[in-house]
Amino acid sequence: MILELIRISGDKIKISLTKEDLKEYRITVEKMDYSEKQTKEIFRKLLSEAKNKTGFDAGKARVFIHIYQSSDGGCEIFVSKIATKKGIKSSETVRKRTGFYVFDSLDSVLKLCAQLKILGYRGYSSAMSEGNRYWLKLTVTSEYLDCYATEYGGKHVDYVAESYLREHCGIICKSRAVQTLGGLY
Secondary structure, rough: OOOEEEEOHHHHHHEEHHHHHHHHHHHOOOOOOOHHHHHHHHHHHHHHHHHHHHHOOOOOOOOEEEEEOOOOOOEEEEEEEEOOOOOOOOOOOOOOEEEEEEEEHHHHHHHHHHHHHHHHEEEOOEEEEEEEEEEEEEOOOOOHHHHHHHOOEEEEEOOHHHHHHHHEEEEEEOOOOHHHOOOOO
8 A cells, every 4th residue: 555644743644545546445436435434434434544654643523534535546634623512632623713815826816715605604704815825814714624624725723814915915706715715717
């Protein structure tokens, strides 16, 4: 097996599977459905291996899983632990706050906006550009939103981001960027 595991943070891991890995598991990306017994078993094995190799332990935590098909026939799987009201520990608690995300391509911004639109995102959003970098400002109200956003772009946590963006960036969409740009992808 050529499986690659990268621990992104205490609560997030990236699992890369090759086309051969998928054949060994006897599954395709299209057939991965967590409501299916075979898929659940595969994820149990992957998370067990992740625990052994990287120390990432989902334990009994709820997880958010997002799968991207690779052009070579494999896939990348992002698994994030989600904090719940019952107190499952997370290194990052999400309260309603402003999140700033940076992207290397407009395509990534459009993809994220399309996904958030499908998910019914209704918070504030604006989009800006700075040369060949793109920024999305969102009201973050759930960990799911933060997980989605960081899988398409980088999270920017600098407290001066707002001032920097006003000074150095051009506005693509002043408000309702998710709804507007999400319809373009």
